[in-house]
Amino acid sequence: MPSIAKPIAKHPTLQKNALGLTIRDYEGSMSTLCAGCGHDSVTAGIIRALWELSTPPHRVAKLSGIGCSSKTPTYFVGGAHGFNSAHGRMPAIAGGAVAANRDLTYIGISGDGDSLSIGLGQLCHAIRRNLRMVYVIENNGVYGLTKGQFSASSDIGSKSKRGEANLMAPIDPVSMALSIGATFVARSFSGDKEQLVPILKAAFSHKGFALIDVISPCVTFNDHKGSTKSYLYTRQHAMRATQTDFVPPQHEILAAIGTNGATAVTMHDGSVIQFKQVPKGYDPTNRASVMRFLDEHRASNQIVTGLLYVDPNSSDIHEMKQTSETPLRDLPYDVLCPGSAALEKLQEEYR
Amino acid sequence: MHDVLRTRVNDFAVKLANVNGTGSASANSLIMQAIFRMGIPVTGKNLFPSNIQGLPTWYEIRVNHDGYGARALDYDLMVAMNGQTYKQDVQEVRPGGYLIYDSTWPLDPSLMREDIIIWGIPLAEMCNTHFDDPRARILMKNIAYAGAMVAALDIDMGVIEQMLDEKFAGKQAMRASNLQALKLGYDYAKDNFECPLPFRLEKMDANGDKVLIDGNTATALGCLYAGATVAAWYPITPATSVMDAFTSLCAEFRVDRETGKNNYLILQAEDELAAMGMVLGATWNGARSFTSTAGPGISLMNELIGFGYYAELPAVLIDVQRVGPSTGMPTRTQQSDLLLCAYASHGDTKHILLFPANPNECFHFAVKAFDLADQFQTPVIMLSDLDIGMNDWVVPRIQWDDSYRPNRGRVLTKEDLDNGPKFTRYSPEDENFVAARTLPGVSTKGSYFTRGSGHNKFGGYTETPSEYQEVMDRLKKKHAAAAKFIPEPDILRREGAAFGVITMGGCNPACLEALELLERQGTPADYMRLKGFPFSDVVEQFLAEHEFCIVVEQSRDAQLKSLLTLETAVPKEKLKSVLSYSGFPLSAAHVVKGILECLR
Numbered sequence: 001m002p003s004i005a006k007p008i009a010k011h012p013t014l015q016k017n018a019l020g021l022t023i024r025d026y027e028g029s030m031s032t033l034c035a036g037c038g039h040d041s042v043t044a045g046i047i048r049a050l051w052e053l054s055t056p057p058h059r060v061a062k063l064s065g066i067g068c069s070s071k072t073p074t075y076f077v078g079g080a081h082g083f084n085s086a087h088g089r090m091p092a093i094a095g096g097a098v099a100a101n102r103d104l105t106y107i108g109i110s111g112d113g114d115s116l117s118i119g120l121g122q123l124c125h126a127i128r129r130n131l132r133m134v135y136v137i138e139n140n141g142v143y144g145l146t147k148g149q150f151s152a153s154s155d156i157g158s159k160s161k162r163g164e165a166n167l168m169a170p171i172d173p174v175s176m177a178l179s180i181g182a183t184f185v186a187r188s189f190s191g192d193k194e195q196l197v198p199i200l201k202a203a204f205s206h207k208g209f210a211l212i213d214v215i216s217p218c219v220t221f222n223d224h225k226g227s228t229k230s231y232l233y234t235r236q237h238a239m240r241a242t243q244t245d246f247v248p249p250q251h252e253i254l255a256a257i258g259t260n261g262a263t264a265v266t267m268h269d270g271s272v273i274q275f276k277q278v279p280k281g282y283d284p285t286n287r288a289s290v291m292r293f294l295d296e297h298r299a300s301n302q303i304v305t306g307l308l309y310v311d312p313n314s315s316d317i318h319e320m321k322q323t324s325e326t327p328l329r330d331l332p333y334d335v336l337c338p339g340s341a342a343l344e345k346l347q348e349e350y351r
Numbered sequence: 352m353h354d355v356l357r358t359r360v361n362d363f364a365v366k367l368a369n370v371n372g373t374g375s376a377s378a379n380s381l382i383m384q385a386i387f388r389m390g391i392p393v394t395g396k397n398l399f400p401s402n403i404q405g406l407p408t409w410y411e412i413r414v415n416h417d418g419y420g421a422r423a424l425d426y427d428l429m430v431a432m433n434g435q436t437y438k439q440d441v442q443e444v445r446p447g448g449y450l451i452y453d454s455t456w457p458l459d460p461s462l463m464r465e466d467i468i469i470w471g472i473p474l475a476e477m478c479n480t481h482f483d484d485p486r487a488r489i490l491m492k493n494i495a496y497a498g499a500m501v502a503a504l505d506i507d508m509g510v511i512e513q514m515l516d517e518k519f520a521g522k523q524a525m526r527a528s529n530l531q532a533l534k535l536g537y538d539y540a541k542d543n544f545e546c547p548l549p550f551r552l553e554k555m556d557a558n559g560d561k562v563l564i565d566g567n568t569a570t571a572l573g574c575l576y577a578g579a580t581v582a583a584w585y586p587i588t589p590a591t592s593v594m595d596a597f598t599s600l601c602a603e604f605r606v607d608r609e610t611g612k613n614n615y616l617i618l619q620a621e622d623e624l625a626a627m628g629m630v631l632g633a634t635w636n637g638a639r640s641f642t643s644t645a646g647p648g649i650s651l652m653n654e655l656i657g658f659g660y661y662a663e664l665p666a667v668l669i670d671v672q673r674v675g676p677s678t679g680m681p682t683r684t685q686q687s688d689l690l691l692c693a694y695a696s697h698g699d700t701k702h703i704l705l706f707p708a709n710p711n712e713c714f715h716f717a718v719k720a721f722d723l724a725d726q727f728q729t730p731v732i733m734l735s736d737l738d739i740g741m742n743d744w745v746v747p748r749i750q751w752d753d754s755y756r757p758n759r760g761r762v763l764t765k766e767d768l769d770n771g772p773k774f775t776r777y778s779p780e781d782e783n784f785v786a787a788r789t790l791p792g793v794s795t796k797g798s799y800f801t802r803g804s805g806h807n808k809f810g811g812y813t814e815t816p817s818e819y820q821e822v823m824d825r826l827k828k829k830h831a832a833a834a835k836f837i838p839e840p841d842i843l844r845r846e847g848a849a850f851g852v853i854t855m856g857g858c859n860p861a862c863l864e865a866l867e868l869l870e871r872q873g874t875p876a877d878y879m880r881l882k883g884f885p886f887s888d889v890v891e892q893f894l895a896e897h898e899f900c901i902v903v904e905q906s907r908d909a910q911l912k913s914l915l916t917l918e919t920a921v922p923k924e925k926l927k928s929v930l931s932y933s934g935f936p937l938s939a940a941h942v943v944k945g946i947l948e949c950l951r
Contacts, residue, residue: 058795061636079795083635084802085628086658092583092625096632096640097791099581099616104636104792122628125621317616324612328580329637329790331614333757336578338604340751343576347748350562351388 004030018054026051028078033068038190038216038231039138043075045193046107046136049200050077053248061097061104065090065119068145068218069111069138088119091126091135095317098131101327102318105204106133113143116152116171123173127182130208132316134200137173137213138190141229142222159226172298173213174308178291183314184210185290186307189238190217191231199307201246205271208314215303234303241293242284242306243277265312273310284310361391361416363550364423365500367430368440369493372404375432378493379410380743381514382500386414387563387745388510390555394420394860395743396936401588401681407436416555420745421861422936427550428503430496432474437462449548451499453492470544472499477535482528491532498536505547507554508537560748566739567643569710569749570669571596573717574641575604578757579667581640583618583629585648588681589737590671593643623648627655627666634665635801637790639721639757641667646675646688649695649732656730657696658803660826663777663788665724665731665760669717672736674934683934684737686856687906692732693884693914699823701830703731704884705837708859709739711746716882718755719838725760727833728785736905738857738936761787768796775799776810777822784829830885837883840890845875851897852946855881855911858903858937865942874950876901881911886919894921901949903929903942 006029014022026047031040050060057079064070066087073082085093090108098106115123115137126135141158143149150158153173154166177185184206188196196214203210215234217223223230228237249270265273265285275284283289290309297304317323324331338346365382369375376397383395394413400406413423431440431452437459444450446466452458454471463469478491501511511533519526540546570593574582584594598617605614620626626642633640644652649670659666672688674680692704703723705716716733724731761781768774768789776799777786786808789797799810807818808825845866854862859880866878879893879900894900894915902912909928916923929945931937 058798059792061791063632074800079798081635081789081791081798082800082802083632084800084804085631086654086803089624089628089655092620092628093632093635095618095620095625096581096583096629096634096638097636098632099583099618099629100633100636100638100640101792121621122625125625129618321616322611322613323616324607324610324614328614328616329633331580333578335614336580336605337576337755340753342604343572343749343751346572347562347564350564350568 004032006030017051019056021051021054021057023047023051025079026057026077028073028075031072031075033071034220036219037068038140038214038218039069039072040075041190041193042136042138042196042214042216043072045196045200047076048193049197049204052197053201053204055105055204059104061106062109063090063094063097063106064109065111065114067111067114067143069109069216070114072109072138073107088114088117088122090114091119091122094133095126095129095131098133098317100329102132102323103327106131108133108135110135110137112137112139112141112151112153116173120152120171124176124180127177127180127209127211129317130183130314130320132208132318134203134210134212137211138216139173139213139229140216140218140222141227142218144218144221148221155228158228159224161221161224163226173211175291175294177211178287178294178309182211182309183208183311185309186211187213187215187303187305189215189234189305191235192238192305195240195243195305198244198246202244202267202273202307202310205246205248205267205269206310206314207268207319208311208316237301237303238305239297239302240277240306241279241282241304241308242275244307245274245276247272247274265310267312273307275307284308285312357549359550360553361414361555363414363427364425365412365428365430365504366426366440366443367410367412368433368436369408369410370433370435371400371402371406371408373493374490375408375410375493378497379412381494381511382497382506383412383743384514384563385506385510386412386552387558388514389507389552390558391552392416392418392420392557392745394745396422396738397742398935399682407433414552416557418557419860419864419939421864422938424938424940428548430500432492432496449503451496451503470499470540472496472536472539474536477539478532481531481535487528491528494529494532495536498533499540501533502537502540502546503544503548505551505553558745561745562748563743563745564710565592565741565743566707566710566713566735567592567671567741568596569713570643570717570733570735570740571600572749573714574667574721575600576714576751577639577718577721579639579641579721580615581618581629581633581638582615582642583620583626583633583640584642584644585620585623585626587645587648589673589741590643590645590648590669592741593669593671623651624654627652630666631655631659631664634724635791637762639725641669641721643669643671645671645673645681646691647678649688649691653696656702657698657700659730660696660700660702661698661803662801663728664801665728667717667720667724668730668732670732670734671740672734680934682737684857684936685905685932685934686734686736686858687908687910687932688734689906689910689914692734695732701827701885703727703729703830703833703837705731705733706855706882707733707735707739708856708880709746710744711749713739714749716838722758723833723836726758726785726836727783727829728760728788729829734856736857761785763787763789763797765794768794775808777806777825778808780825783832784825834885834887837885837887839887840882840893841878841880842889842893843878845870845877848875848877849898851877851879851893851900852903853879853881853893853900853911853915854903858905861937861939861942862903864939865946868939868943869946874947876946884914884918886915891919894919894925899925899927901927901929901946903937903945905931905937907932
């Protein structure tokens with residue numbers, strides 16, 4: 001995708017993270033998306049989350065498919081390798097990448113066309129494999145680059161720019177992911193950074209596939225009256241079911257836990273997700289109750305947001321498959337090759 | 352007197368007609384392996400249906416003291432164990448030949464032939480008498496006919512008993528019942544017929560150090576020895592046994608003794624689109640990775656093969672070819688994926704191909720494929736086929752050189768990046784037009800975007816015509832440069848040859864035999880067996896120095912001939928074709944007939 005390099009100008013008073021890097025060190029090229037695009041806010045959230053987590057930029061691997069959303073990895077963490085793959089194929093590419101090196105921080109950026117139409121199968125299977133990665137769907141209900149067709153997440157009755165109403169039922173990535181065993185499921189809104197950044201940070205600490213569906217309005221093709229993915233509609237219908245804080249492992253937990261029905265979930269690396277606010281009776285670690293809650297609120301046209309479900313005991317693909325702790329790509333050849341004597345012996349079976 | 356009635360030692364063909372899913376495969380391979388162990392050159396061809404149980408299946412065994420191993424079409428002995436196909440099977444016995452059938456049920460008199468000798472053996476009846484378990488009765492019937500063959504062909508009983516000892520080590524009861532069934536058939540044949548037959552076996556020492564192995568197992572071994580750690584695949588006939596073999600090899604050789612952890616990861620993908628994606632993701636991240644598939648899988652992988660070509664990512668694809676188009680005939684063999692693989696994916700693409708001709712080459716070419724993929728940073732496709740992949744072949748023992756180290760191509764380390772000039776992905780290039788790459792996770796100085804969209808020589812996005820073309824032109828030169836790293840063709844010249852015969856892969860045994868037969872008839876021809884693509888100067892030279900060449904291959908549309916026409920300087924009219932695309936392995940008789948027709 002076309003990109004414009006950002007001028008390097010660092011203000012001396014910019015705050016530094018544990019690596020001594022400023023937030024500007026986590027930026028990429030200048031965005032070429034439309035002014036006001038929700039995706040740019042998501043990009044800003046990712047930059048902040050990775051900076052706050054002090055993730056070394058070169059240890060991040062960014063992957064995407066095709067579409068407006070898939071352009072965005074160019075706009076964050078310029079020091080990381082990026083893989084802008086083919087339409088709908090990013091989950092498979094990520095699968096191979098994660099297989100080869102289990103030690104990097106993987107982030108995949110996709111859209112509703114990329115993930116819910118052409119790449120729906122691959123998304124489902126990446127969830128089943130529980131690849132350790134953060135997977136963001138920048139969901140705007142429309143095909144932008146091809147100028148305004150409905151996507152698979154368009155709601156029934158939602159109108160296109162030309163006034164045509166969508167008649168087909170939407171695929172909701174959150175419900176779909178929960179139904180096939182996803183171990184970390186969240187929904188947020190590009191306009192709600194306060195909610196999105198802690199969710200992203202929690203997602204990076206999750207040992208498994210962390211799906212974040214972000215409603216991210218398309219200002220050019222889907223921000224008009226009658227659209228159910230516009231800024232206005234989303235602001236009016238978003239319902240913050242949960243509000244979370246992310247506490248990294250080395251930090252002392254200061255906030256009180258347990259007020260207002262809130263709960264805390266300790267992740268495998270010792271970090272804690274504090275649910276500051278959850279509805280009465282809502283348990284973010286109970287899949288069935290979360291699915292029930294979502295069904296009830298969908299019926300009343302509410303867009304439920306927040307970190308909705310997490311399985312803190314999740315086993316990723318490497319744990320399931322008992323793969324070597326050393327990344328496969330770093331295993332020396334003499335460990336991998338059985339040698340001539342073994343071949344000689346083996347061939348006795350073929351006599 | 353028919354020539355079969357004259358004594359013929361170690362030169363005959365047997366066909367066994369069975370019902371699939373009844374356990375006949377183990378009886379047939381028992382016979383095949385016993386002949387191999389007697390030191391006699393032998394080949395077995397499994398002609399099986401795309402089905403789990405109940406349909407006709409055939410197994411052909413050819414014994415030839417000179418080592419000719421192509422499929423033979425004249426059957427001296429037919430073991431007709433399938434009532435559904437009796438009619439056809441009886442017809443296929445050569446005049447003067449023999450037929451064994453299960454006389455528990457009478458043979459339809461209308462199927463009788465005066466010119467063959469028919470042995471009725473009450474196999475089912477004997478097994479029903481001696482075995483109680485219904486499943487054992489079915490399975491043992493196969494071992495019983497194998498016993499009759501032991502008597503008929505003079506197979507060394509000591510060899511068979513040794514094999515049963517090995518196969519049923521620790522399972523005494525199984526060994527005993529198998530031996531009992533074997534003796535039932537053996538004794539019945541000895542007591543009721545004149546054994547051995549005029550065509551029969553005699554121990555030789557022709558197999559020396561050779562092994563009896565199928566191409567898919569050898570391919571998996573090659574991938575193991577090449578150091579592949581990530582494999583991604585989708586089940587498909589006839590490639591499935593590549594990954595089955597790789598899985599069991601990894602379980603044996605790739606589990607860390609101390610930690611019990613696996614030094615490999617095999618991903619069963621949701622489809623071939625994903626399998627190819629996984630391979631590219633893994634190689635981008637620095638692992639050696641491969642997929643195994645067949646034609647329908649290659650069709651799906653086309654999208655990302657093009658990505659790998661353009662973004663310059665290594666990948667190894669094993670295509671065990673079957674009959675197309677579409678689903679075609681999944682359990683039959685062909686070489687009709689050639690053009691699809693040579694130019695896989697949309698846009699201008701060209702790929703490196705390897706054509707192994709037997710399981711030994713499957714091993715070595717698989718290793719070669721990984722080296723070429725890494726060296727040239729591009730997908731490499733090894734074109735095996737069902738005949739090579741799924742049949743057992745007698746081949747020279749696979750030798751491994753412990754000094755081998757993988758050629759990982761130009762990959763920059765952190766030190767290279769810290770000390771070298773500013774990294775750009777697609778320049779500068781080396782003498783083979785390959786630029787250095789970097790791996791994720793190493794250094795911010797090596798970061799870049801891998802993309803399938805238009806890019807310039809620095810790796811940046813471009814829509815500028817000259818920048819786009821510059822990269823595309825280099826890719827073309829890079830592909831051409833690979834020619835000198837592809838194994839050179841086997842060339843066999845004959846005195847007085849007026850023309851050349853060109854082939855690839857599994858056609859080799861039939862061609863070698865056909866050329867011998869033609870020479871005896873006074874028609875010597877030179878021979879060139881291609882081992883890969885792009886073609887080298889040696890290929891050009893062979894084409895140039897012959898008045899005309901005949902290309903023998905297994906596709907309807909003469910794909911190898913087309914590829915030679917497109918990719919060498921040979922004029923179209925200098926190439927003729929002998930084609931076989933029925934789905935069965937090629938026979939020398941077919942090649943001789945085809946070549947003679949070309950010469951008319």
